[in-house]
Every structure is written in structure tokens, then in C-alpha cells.
Amino acid sequence: MINASEMTPNLYNSLLSLIESTSSELPIDVASAMDLAKKNENEKTSAAYALNIIEENRVLAKKYIAPLCQDTGTISFYINHPPHFDRTSFEKMAIDAVISATKKGILRQNSVDSLSGLNSGDNIGLGHPGFYYEENQTGSLEIKLMLKGGGCENVGAQYSLPDTRLDAGRDLVGVKKVVLDAVQNAQGKGCSPGILGVCIGGDRSTGYAYSKKQLLRFLNDENQITELKKLEEEILIDANQLGIGPMGFGGKTTLLAVKIAALHRLPASYFVSVSYMCWAHRRQGIILGNDMNIKKWIYR
Amino acid sequence: MILLKSPFDRNEIKKLKVGDIVHLTGTIVTGRDAVCKYLYAGNDSPMNLNGQILYHAGPVVIKDESGEYVVKAAGPTTSIREEPYQADIIKKHGLVAVIGKGGMGKKTLEALREFGAVYFHAIGGAAQVYAVRIKKVTSVHLLEFGSPEAMWELEVEDFPVIVTMDSHGNSLHKDLEQSSEKIFKKLIG
Numbered sequence: 216m217i218n219a220s221e222m223t224p225n226l227y228n229s230l231l232s233l234i235e236s237t238s239s240e241l242p243i244d245v246a247s248a249m250d251l252a253k254k255n256e257n258e259k260t261s262a263a264y265a266l267n268i269i270e271e272n273r274v275l276a277k278k279y280i281a282p283l284c285q286d287t288g289t290i291s292f293y294i295n296h297p298p299h300f301d302r303t304s305f306e307k308m309a310i311d312a313v314i315s316a317t318k319k320g321i322l323r324q325n326s327v328d329s330l331s332g333l334n335s336g337d338n339i340g341l342g343h344p345g346f347y348y349e350e351n352q353t354g355s356l357e358i359k360l361m362l363k364g365g366g367c368e369n370v371g372a373q374y375s376l377p378d379t380r381l382d383a384g385r386d387l388v389g390v391k392k393v394v395l396d397a398v399q400n401a402q403g404k405g406c407s408p409g410i411l412g413v414c415i416g417g418d419r420s421t422g423y424a425y426s427k428k429q430l431l432r433f434l435n436d437e438n439q440i441t442e443l444k445k446l447e448e449e450i451l452i453d454a455n456q457l458g459i460g461p462m463g464f465g466g467k468t469t470l471l472a473v474k475i476a477a478l479h480r481l482p483a484s485y486f487v488s489v490s491y492m493c494w495a496h497r498r499q500g501i502i503l504g505n506d507m508n509i510k511k512w513i514y515r
Numbered sequence: 516m517i518l519l520k521s522p523f524d525r526n527e528i529k530k531l532k533v534g535d536i537v538h539l540t541g542t543i544v545t546g547r548d549a550v551c552k553y554l555y556a557g558n559d560s561p562m563n564l565n566g567q568i569l570y571h572a573g574p575v576v577i578k579d580e581s582g583e584y585v586v587k588a589a590g591p592t593t594s595i596r597e598e599p600y601q602a603d604i605i606k607k608h609g610l611v612a613v614i615g616k617g618g619m620g621k622k623t624l625e626a627l628r629e630f631g632a633v634y635f636h637a638i639g640g641a642a643q644v645y646a647v648r649i650k651k652v653t654s655v656h657l658l659e660f661g662s663p664e665a666m667w668e669l670e671v672e673d674f675p676v677i678v679t680m681d682s683h684g685n686s687l688h689k690d691l692e693q694s695s696e697k698i699f700k701k702l703i704g
Contacts, residue, residue, distance in 0.1 A: 320587030334661030406639035
């Protein structure tokens with residue numbers, strides 16, 4: 216059992232490191248995909264200009280341990296823990312780490328009361344930060360953090376098939392049509408090249424939650440479900456034909472990756488939920504030892 | 516690459532065209548959702564915006580030990596949310612340019628033409644590239660909107676942007692929307 220007494224200052228330090236790294240450092244798989252995108256664009260185009268600035272930014276953010284993007288986004292902790300994990304103590308520690316990272320300027324003051332319009336100033340508010348738990352029997356404690364900015368969150372989309380406007384029926388051809396529609400509509404809003412997390416099925420809330428969870432997958436992992444693997448590849452190719460390109464300046468890379476999963480649905484419902492992630496895909500993860508120090512980084 | 520220094524000369528701005536890479540040196544001021552809505556509602560601007568450049572951005576700003584503001588991150592935010600307000604603000608306050616990301620719509624493009632202004636595109640997510648080129652926070656207004664939504668008056672040096680909407684009615688965003696829409700229609704059959 217991991218209880219309150221084990222929530223030592225080590226855990227606080229580990230969480231603060233996790234926040235700092237997530238805000239300032241691109242995950243290794245995203246960095247490789249961006250390098251490839253840069254290689255593929257023609258020199259002296261606006262797309263190449265954008266990718267050069269992005270590269271300079273990556274170097275500076277890592278060097279200064281400062282935010283890659285000023286919108287440090289919705290703070291979501293995904294915790295995979297052994298049985299009898301003390302969630303209350305964990306959350307207290309995580310909240311302290313978030314407040315401290317905000318004071319240091321690693322995180323922006325990003326939590327606004329929707330009724331009064333007042334900014335809490337410390338990133339703490341109703342639903343902020345978000346905590347999502349899963350239990351394991353292996354005894355390991357793994358914490359992933361995602362910082363998802365508002366620009367890309369705003370262009371997420373949920374479709375209910377059939378969709379008459381797009382002539383999209385309740386099959387994978389229909390799914391492809393609506394996902395491409397989401398990419399087309401994201402231009403000029405979410406910062407491309409983007410990454411898609413998609414969920415087929417579920418209900419309105421589980422669909423969105425599961426689509427977002429797909430963004431935790433390594434960009435180069437292989438989908439074990441053959442139909443979905445094929446669909447991921449096809450959508451990636453088609454989306455890159457749109458020519459939207461980096462920052463919507465025109466170019467070859469509009470998406471870096473597409474990650475699709477499916478949940479069961481009701482006979483009456485067929486939702487397709489799309490979470491769009493910008494190129495500044497800030498997610499890192501840590502595996503903690505018994506002493507609550509970081510044993511291993513997941514995406515570095 | 517074109518260098519522009521404040522006070523910005525409207526005739527120089529009018530010469531710019533889509534695709535021009537520009538480095539800005541001098542004063543720019545941030546204003547995003549809350550500020551644009553506030554100005555559009557007819558409230559007075561806390562500073563004179565005539566001839567100024569408005570930056571759609573919500574920077575990360577903290578105070579250092581000596582109490583001075585330090586900008587820790589300062590990339591652009593999505594501009595299209597300001598589409599309902601921007602044209603009016605350009606007209607009423609005499610802005611010479613807007614900096615943001617993603618471009619803006621028809622109404623703003625028309626205002627750029629009418630009043631001889633441009634839209635500069637900064638690179639989304641490149642918060643450090645811009646932060647290191649901000650030399651000083653000159654002043655801050657409307658801090659009651661929260662730090663990311665306040666009007667931060669900034670001294671910048673060689674701040675890199677690219678013209679994506681000019682004062683001659685050209686818009687890279689409009690062109691790309693049309694070309695990608697054609698391909699999209701073909702792809703979905």
C-alpha cells in the first residue's frame with residue numbers, strides 16, 4: 216500500500232520535475248516526427264520558415280526550462296497505481312507542485328472562473344487540475360502528465376453518424392470522412408502539424424475522454440487492431456494531401472500522426488470523437504520507485 | 516527580411532505583401548479575448564493605440580525578486596476568436612497591424628485594406644523564440660482581466676513575424692482554405 220506517510224517530499228520534487236519537463240521539452244517521439252517534417256518541406260518556403268522557428272524554440276525552451284508554448288493548457292494527470300493508493304494525499308502534493316510551477320512561470324495562470332471571469336492565479340479551480348486514475352496489480356506507480364492548450368482543444372470535434380452534410384455513414388468510410396472534416400476545420404486554429412486522437416463509439420463523454428487518452432500513445436506505436444491500423448495510415452496520408460501544412464502556411468505535413476481506438480456503443484448511437492493536439496504536444500511520464508523518486512522517464 | 520521600427524510608418528506597412536518576413540523592433544501591446552471584447556463594447560483604451568501593433572497573446576509573466584515583470588513565454592494565440600471585434604478596433608483606434616496566429620476573416624481583411632494595416636503571423640507554440648526578444652515590460656493595463664488577458668506593453672527587438680494578410684486584399688489563409696477545401700471535397704467523394 217502506498218499511503219499518506221509515503222507521500223514524502225520526494226514525490227513533490229518528482230512531480231515538479233515532471234511538470235517542468237512536460238512544459239519545456241518535446242517528447243522524444245514528437246521531436247523525431249518534427250525533425251522528419253522539417254526534412255520533408257522545401258527550403259525557403261513559409262512552411263520551412265515556421266519549422267525553423269519551432270526548432271529554435273525547442274532548443275531555447277529546453278535550455279531555459281521554460282514553456283515551449285505560453286498556453287500551458289489544461290493540466291491532466293493520468294495515474295496508474297497499485298491497489299490502496301492514497302489519492303487524497305497524492306492530489307494535495309500534486310496541487311502544491313502545480314502552484315509552485317505557476318509561481319516560477321513554468322505554467323501560466325490558466326484557471327478562470329467561468330461565471331465571474333476571475334483568474335484564480337494559481338491554476339487551481341473546479342476540475343483544475345484533472346486527475347484520472349487506473350489501478351494495476353503489478354505494484355508500479357506511473358504518472359503521466361498532459362498539458363493541452365486551448366487553441367487545439369477548441370478544434371476538437373464530435374460527430375454523430377450518419378452525418379448528412381458529409382454523407383458519412385456508420386462505417387469506417389464514414390469515420391474517415393468526419394475525421395478529415397475535423398482536420399480541414401482545424402486549420403488556422405490548432406497549430407499544425409497536429410496529432411489526432413480519435414475514438415469511435417462510446418457516449419458523448421467517454422468518447423471524448425478516450426480520444427484524448429489516445430494522445431498518450433507513442434506516435435510510432437502500432438495499432439494491434441488491423442482495421443484501425445489501416446484507418447490510421449489512410450487518414451494520415453489523406454490529411455497530408457490537404458496541403459494545409461505547418462501553421463497553415465501550406466506544405467506537406469499537416470498531421471504527424473493519427474491514433475484511433477474504439478469503444479462499444481449503443482445501437483442508437485455512433486459517435487466519432489476527435490481530439491486535436493498541436494505540434495507542441497506536451498506530455499511526459501514518470502515511473503516512481505518506492506522512495507517516490509523518479510526511476511524512469513517514459514517519453515524522454 | 517524587412518526591418519520595421521516603432522513608431523511604425525503606415526506607408527511602410529502598406530508596402531508589405533503576403534509572404535514578407537518582417538522583424539519588428541520597438542513597442543507592441545498584447546490584447547486578446549477580454550481586451551478586444553472590452554474595446555469593441557466602446558470602452559476607452561487605457562493607452563493610445565493609434566499607430567500601434569496589437570499582439571494576440573496571453574504571455575506568462577512573473578515578478579522577479581526586485582519586483583520587475585519578466586516575460587517567461589509569449590507566443591501568439593488564435594486570432595479568429597477576435598474576428599467579431601478586430602475590424603472595429605482597427606478603425607476606431609488606428610492600429611497599423613495585428614500580430615496573431617491562424618489568420619482572420621473577411622471583415623478584418625476588409626478593414627486592413629480600408630485603413631492600410633496588415634496581419635502579421637507569429638509562429639504558434641514558439642513561446643521562447645518570442646520571449647527572448649522581449650527586452651522589457653513597459654507597463655501593464657487591465658490586469659483585472661487576469662495576467663494572460665491583460666494589456667502588456669512590451670519592448671521587443673527583432674521580433675520575427677510573417678505577413679499573411681496584407682493591405683491589398685490578399686490573404687494566405689483565404690487562399691489555403693479554398694485550395695484545401697477542393698482537395699477535401701475530392702477526398703470525401
